[in-house]
Amino acid sequence: MLTDEDIAAMTPQERRELILRLAPRLDGLPSRRTIERIRKWRTVLITLCVIALIPWTVYLAVTLPNHYVARNWVATWVGFDILLLTMLVLTAIGGWKRKQFVFPTAFASGVLLICDAWVDVMTSQRGGDLTQALLSALLVELPLAFVLIAGPLRLLRIIAVRHGMIHPDSHLWRMPIPIPDLYIDHKIPPSL
Template identity: 80%
Template sequence: MDLTDEEIAAMTPAERRDLILRLAPRPPGMPSRRAFDRIRKFRTALMLVCVAALIPWTVYLAITLPSHYVARNWVATWVGFDILLVAMLTLTALAGWKRKQFVFPAAFASGVLLICDAWFDVMTSQRGGDLTQALLSACLVEVPLAFLLIAGPLRLLRYVAVRHGMIHPKSGLWRMPIPIPDLYPDRKVPPRA
């Protein structure tokens, strides 16, 4: 049976999803839905434990850290951070150029690193020219670029999900489910006639 473009366009998202499931068999080695659920629950619990531990640790640091501190390896710290930032931006550019899905995590990580760079530049700068330069760099370059690097791939990820019928076109990113268990449920696909 051949489907025309018009027949596919007339399908509901659920019908398209079902068609995708029937055309794309479950990849070998993919964990079961039950395994995905266990992994998700474990990782969620781990993140909540980390949050619970980080709150008192942050309060402790706020009370005990000195307001002035001379750091060792200052140059190596900043140069190493900038090397990491250059590497991540390069990976992002390559993934984007080659249209690879690796652009999603690479761009997101690059954006987060730029926000961290802006924060630490501003917070560790001396008052006067250093602080002014750090603020200008943060406001005019680092934060806007970070926004593009984080928001762009998230929007593209949403577009891919809409295009493949995984979510409704009016759904927001926060409503987009992780598609793997839904795309490859534990069921037998009837053989094609």
């Protein structure tokens, strides 16, 4: 039987190995081969989207008019604000109940706030509207977006450190996605 003193005397590597040995088996998950195939095809899909978006963006920059009267302007903005409100409510519920769905909802809420700030500033008329949009973006939307995006990323890193997935000095972007059979076989991911 390990005591608290025994665990405290372990090196970080020994603790990570112990955590992985004690982790429950992940039966029922896709095989490593399936996971790698899905990862490959998703990466190819995203890469193709990036390649297609570059000429599309250049085309829009060259052909779009500087002034355009939009249809459904009210429905567009009310719909966007309903989506933003929904994501913020889900984020508040996830945070209040300490549920993991707070990670994607907070991140999505932050991105929506950045989009809202961008479009508000870019479509505002000079004068009072532009000043209000800039103040709203700089004092409310962008700081809140930073909190909503950075907070969950920080929590993910804390969880990864706590569960021995990364070294406490590591950055989140260096943390590999654990492949299930690494845990089934009780192997340590190569980056640890």
